[in-house]
Amino acid sequence: MCGIVGIYLKNKKYNKQLGKLLTGMMNNMASRGPDSAGFAVYNKSNNFKYTICLHVSLTSKDLQKSLKTKIKSFKLKTISDHVVIITSAKPEKVLPLLKSISGIELVGYGKSIEIFKQVGNPKDVVKKFALDKFSGSHAIGHTRMATESAITTNGSHPYSTGEDECLVHNGSLSNHNNLRRTLIKNGIEFKSQNDTEVAAGYISNSLNNKKSLKDTLTSGLKDLDGFYTFITGTRDGFAVVRDEIACKPAVIAETKDYVAIASEFQAMAHLPDVNKANIYEPKPGVVYSWGS
Amino acid sequence: MNLDLTKKNLSDVNYFLQHLDKKSNERDFVIKNPLGSHALCAGLQDEMSVTIKGHVGYYCAGMNKNAHVTVEGNVGTGVAENMMSGTVHVKGNASQSAGASGNGGTLIIDGDASSRCGISMKGIDIIVKGSVGHMSAFMAQSGNLVILGDADEYLGDSIYEAKIYCMGKVKSLGADCIEKEMKKSDIVALQAILDKNKIKADASKFKRYGSERKLYHFKIDNVGNY
Numbered sequence: 001m002c003g004i005v006g007i008y009l010k011n012k013k014y015n016k017q018l019g020k021l022l023t024g025m026m027n028n029m030a031s032r033g034p035d036s037a038g039f040a041v042y043n044k045s046n047n048f049k050y051t052i053c054l055h056v057s058l059t060s061k062d063l064q065k066s067l068k069t070k071i072k073s074f075k076l077k078t079i080s081d082h083v084v085i086i087t088s089a090k091p092e093k094v095l096p097l098l099k100s101i102s103g104i105e106l107v108g109y110g111k112s113i114e115i116f117k118q119v120g121n122p123k124d125v126v127k128k129f130a131l132d133k134f135s136g137s138h139a140i141g142h143t144r145m146a147t148e149s150a151i152t153t154n155g156s157h158p159y160s161t162g163e164d165e166c167l168v169h170n171g172s173l174s175n176h177n178n179l180r181r182t183l184i185k186n187g188i189e190f191k192s193q194n195d196t197e198v199a200a201g202y203i204s205n206s207l208n209n210k211k212s213l214k215d216t217l218t219s220g221l222k223d224l225d226g227f228y229t230f231i232t233g234t235r236d237g238f239a240v241v242r243d244e245i246a247c248k249p250a251v252i253a254e255t256k257d258y259v260a261i262a263s264e265f266q267a268m269a270h271l272p273d274v275n276k277a278n279i280y281e282p283k284p285g286v287v288y289s290w291g292s
Numbered sequence: 293m294n295l296d297l298t299k300k301n302l303s304d305v306n307y308f309l310q311h312l313d314k315k316s317n318e319r320d321f322v323i324k325n326p327l328g329s330h331a332l333c334a335g336l337q338d339e340m341s342v343t344i345k346g347h348v349g350y351y352c353a354g355m356n357k358n359a360h361v362t363v364e365g366n367v368g369t370g371v372a373e374n375m376m377s378g379t380v381h382v383k384g385n386a387s388q389s390a391g392a393s394g395n396g397g398t399l400i401i402d403g404d405a406s407s408r409c410g411i412s413m414k415g416i417d418i419i420v421k422g423s424v425g426h427m428s429a430f431m432a433q434s435g436n437l438v439i440l441g442d443a444d445e446y447l448g449d450s451i452y453e454a455k456i457y458c459m460g461k462v463k464s465l466g467a468d469c470i471e472k473e474m475k476k477s478d479i480v481a482l483q484a485i486l487d488k489n490k491i492k493a494d495a496s497k498f499k500r501y502g503s504e505r506k507l508y509h510f511k512i513d514n515v516g517n518y
Contacts, residue, residue, distance in 0.1 A: 246407055246426075249369065249387065265347050265368060266328030275346060279366050281387055281406045283444075284426060 002157075002170040003029025003122075003143040003263045004250075006231045006238050007271075008290045011257035014272075019134030021271060023126050025260070026141045028267045030122040033143030036156040037125040038117025040108065040166040040233055043136030049088040052095070053115045055153045056083050058103035070097040080128040081153075082107065082116050091163060105153065105191065108160030112136075112235050115166060117156040138291065140233045142168040148176075149194040159197045161188060162204035164235040169196040170263055171228030171248045179223070199224055203232055217241045217287045229282075231261060237291020246284035253277040259290050296324045302332065309359075312338050330368070333361050336378075350387075353380045356397060372399045375416055388425065391418040394435065400489060407444070410437045413454055417485055427466065429456050436485060440493060448501050452508075456501040457482050459493065467517040468507040472500045 005025040009015060022039060030037075056063060060078045067074060067085070071094060074087035083104075087094065091109050098104060108115035116129045122143040126132070142157035149155045158166035173179075176195040179202060184190065188201040202224065206216035213232065217239055220230075229248040230241050240261050242250055253260045253268050255277045260268045268274050282288050295305050305323065312319075319340045326332055330349035333342055336359035344352070347365035357376045366384035373392040382390075385403035392408070394416025401409075401418075407425035410418045415435045423441035430446075432454030442460035449466020455478075456469075465471070474496070483495035507514055 246388070251366075251368075251387070264328060264349055265366065266330075266349055269327035269347070275365075279347065280385060280404075284407065 001032045001145040003032030003267065004141070004157075004168045004170045004229060004231055005029055005262045005267050006138070006140040006168075006233070006240070006260065008138040008237055008259045009257065010259070014257060015137060016135045018136045018139055019130075020132040022134075022139045022141050023132045024270045025262060025267045026122050026126050026131070026143060028269070029141075029143045029263060032263055033145045034121050035146045035151045036117065036119045036144045036153070037122035037142060038115070038144075038156045038158050038168075039126070039129075039131060039139060039141040040113055040115040040158045040160070041131075041134045041136045041139045042112045042164070042233065042235065043114070043134075044112045044235070050086070050091055050094075050109065050111060051114055052085040052087070052091065052098070052109040053107040053113075054083045054085065054098075055081060055105040055107050055117075056103060057081070063101070063104065066101045070094075079116065079130065081118065082129070084114060107153075108158070108166060110160075110164030110235065113160070113164045113166065113233070115158060115160055117142075117153055117158065119151055119153060119156065138233065138238055140166060140168055140231050140238060148172055148196070149192055152192075154192045155194050157196055158233070159194070159200035161190075161197065161200040162207060164233075165200070165204055165207065166233045167196060167200040167203060168231050169199060169228055170250075171226060171243070173199060173224055173226035173228065175225040195226070199228070199230065200232075213239050214287050214289060221285055229263070237289060239287055239289035240282050241287045242282055242284050244285040250282050251279060252282055252288070253279045293318055293320070294322050294324060297327060297329060298325045302329050306332065306334060309333060309340070309342065310335050310337065312340065314338075326365070328368070333359070336361070339378075347384070356380060366403070371401075372397070372416075375399065385422070386420075390420075391416050394418070396435075398489060400491075404441070410435075410454070413437065419485070419489060419491060421491070423460065426463075429454055429469075430466065432456075436482075438482065438485060438498075440491075448503075450507060451501075451503045453503065457495075457498040458501065459498045462499075462501070465501065468504050469501055470504045472502045474498065474500045 077084040157168045160166045173195040176198040183201045229250040323344045326346045328349045334354040339358045341360045344363045350368040351370045353361040354373045362381045372380040375394040375397045377397040381400045386405040388407045390405045390409045391399040393412040398417045404422035409424045409428040411430045413432045419438045426444040429448045433452040439458040443462045446466035448469030479495045
């Protein structure tokens with residue numbers, strides 16, 4: 001099953017409430033995915049150059065010690081079992097250095113993204129990460145009912161395989177093993193056996209080859225075999241696409257202030273002025289995007 | 293009587309409507325704050341009128357018998373699925389599988405219905421004032437699917453004896469579904485359905501689609517179409 005949610009703010013007046021709005025959306029989708037949950041929040045006004053989000057099993061003191069020998073200046077922000085490294089050093093320099101530190105797993109990185117995921121009921125997960133305190137321009141969330149791989153943090157969504165990119169997915173893919181092998185040859189790294197991570201890698205690979213997000217998702221309709229509703233986030237916005245059979249649900253609510261997308265209307269029932277929103281279903285095989 | 297879903301539990305509201313006191317004359321209900329709830333007004337058995345003020349979730353008014361349910365908003369998957377009789381009127385848009393396997397009664401959707409509208413319908417009348425999504429009336433057995441707007445791909449795929457009337461464009465027809473002659477008797481029958489439901493439209497402007505009846509029995513020549 002799984003629940004997916006996303007919100008993109010057109011009006012800055014809601015920026016400070018972004019986390020709170022997404023919290024409500026994820027809580028309402030807990031019934032669709034009680035195994036694990038995760039979210040990505042985009043905030044371009046952060047006063048740091050890069051964020052690198054890690055799932056850690058060592059203490060932040062130990063991590064601080066290990067990092068000091070590798071990176072000149074950085075700050076650490078610890079939330080639950082995640083640590084965000086805030087640094088001006090470029091990710092292409094930092095990420096290879098992190099590989100030698102045991103007890104950490106990369107969750108995502110970029111200039112405006114912060115990404116968190118954890119095993120457990122979504123209602124508990126959003127509380128542990130204090131999602132309601134986050135502000136930003138857009139955010140994406142996922143509640144998981146596991147089908148394709150184990151219930152672990154790296155089996156949870158969102159998947160991030162490129163700078164400021166992330167993907168959440170409701171559905172399942174049938175050609176992910178073949179596609180994973182091809183993408184590994186193209187230099188994309190995978191951390192799990194999960195099908196969605198392959199779709200995220202497919203998108204990153206295509207964006208790396210200078211294709212637009214819209215073209216990427218359109219060619220994905222041909223290359224990704226299975227059933228899905230995807231929400232893919234980028235630095236500037238997000239896009240939604242459903243496979244051509246469209247048995248996985250999605251509903252969009254658009255007002256002058258925001259665009260919200262969710263697996264069910266229930267997820268958006270608490271959003272401001274939602275009863276005045278233009279509410280519709282994304283058509284099968286059509287890419288919808290905002291801000292990107 | 294007002295029933296507010298922020299004050300009353302969904303199961304309690306459904307139970308109350310499903311077990312109305314037969315002697316009671318209270319037969320008009322307004323449900324407030326549905327907040328996208330699933331299976332709201334499912335399994336109603338008695339003559340009554342229910343107005344839902346807002347958007348609802350899946351399977352709204354499923355298995356309906358005798359009741360008249362109006363939704364002042366959008367509905368999720370499977371509105372009025374397996375309806376037996378009565379009416380369900382959606383003032384907004386409907387998600388996929390609207391009126392699925394409906395045996396009787398009338399489903400009216402003022403907006404659009406998405407994919408698989410009227411899938412496996414068995415006698416229900418479905419009237420969509422907007423357009424329908426792909427694979428609508430898939431394996432539809434009997435009843436009428438009336439579309440005032442357009443229809444997306446594979447309309448009437450593997451259809452049996454249901455009748456499809458569409459005023460707008462049909463993107464493509466599914467296997468074994470063909471356009472049929474709109475005879476005088478069809479115009480009269482369709483006009484009667486439109487008039488009965490107070491829909492202002494001219495039946496002679498519709499085209500009719502139905503089964504070519506080539507896939508009823510297995511034939512090796514048709515293997516590619518199954």
